Amino acid sequence: xxxxxxxxxxxxxPIMNTKRQRWTKQRKxxxxxxxxxxxxxxxTLMLMLGIFEFGLVLxxxxxxxxxxxxxxxxxxxxxxxxxxESFYGRRASIEKTIRRAALLPNSPEPMIIExxxxxxxxxxxxxxxxxxxTLTIQAxxxxxxxxxxxxxxxxxxxxxxxxxxxxxxxxxxxxxxxx
Numbered sequence: 421x422x423x424x425x426x427x428x429x430x431x432x433x434p435i436m437n438t439k440r441q442r443w444t445k446q447r448k449x450x451x452x453x454x455x456x457x458x459x460x461x462x463x464t465l466m467l468m469l470g471i472f473e474f475g476l477v478l479x480x481x482x483x484x485x486x487x488x489x490x491x492x493x494x495x496x497x498x499x500x501x502x503x504x505e506s507f508y509g510r511r512a513s514i515e516k517t518i519r520r521a522a523l524l525p526n527s528p529e530p531m532i533i534e535x536x537x538x539x540x541x542x543x544x545x546x547x548x549x550x551x552x553x554t555l556t557i558q559a560x561x562x563x564x565x566x567x568x569x570x571x572x573x574x575x576x577x578x579x580x581x582x583x584x585x586x587x588x589x590x591x592x593x594x595x596x597x598x599x
Contacts, residue, residue, distance in 0.1 A: 469567050477577055480524050480563050484531075485581040487522035488559045491515070492583040495535070495555050511535055514557070524561060527576075532560040537587065553587040 494517040501513040508516060515533050522531060539553045562576035 473565055473567060473573070476525065476566065477563055477579075480561065481579050481581070483522055483524055484559055484561050484579050485583075487518045487520075488557050488581040488583045490521040491518035491533075491535075491559075492555055492557045492585045495557065496585045496587050518557070518559060522559075522561075525563065525566075527562055527564055529562050529576075534558045554584060555587050556582070556584045558582045 491514045495510070495514040498510070499513065500507040500510060501516055502508075507513075514535055518533055519531065524531070534557070536556045537553050538556070559581050561579045563579055564576050565573045568574060
């Protein structure tokens with residue numbers, strides 16, 4: 421027999437990696453992972469901020485609609501709110517009721533409230549007691565986004581709400597006493 425050499429299949433890759441080769445491979449992998457994280461984290465952050473902003477806009481719209489409905493409900497009863505020793509007028513009482521119910525985020529511009537009363541197509545004297553008239557209240561609010569640049573919104577988002585109710589027949593009712 422010839423000299424005893426073990427039979428080995430040929431391999432294309434080296435049999436044993438050195439420590440340096442393994443360290444370099446791990447370092448390249450860590451760099452790629454950091455780049456992937458940075459890209460996905462940015463997209464995820466923008467998506468989360470967009471969801472947050474959409475939630476705030478939706479909250480503001482629902483709150484505005486609720487406040488206008490509260491003002492209309494208050495307005496058709498013919499009541500007035502107290503103002504110290506006297507009472508607010510009917511229009512001022514309705515506006516105060518709407519502003520109390522509207523817990524909206526701060527805006528540099530005030531909410532615009534329009535109140536009208538009509539019988540059919542003809543306007544009637546404002547808040548005259550009795551008679552079946554329709555009370556219409558419209559409110560407009562400019563919502564300014566919290567994170568506008570990151571989600572691609574510039575300027576305010578205009579929110580509108582409207583409520584229409586039939587005026588109850590009410591006699592001259594004494595104003596509400598208390599808060």
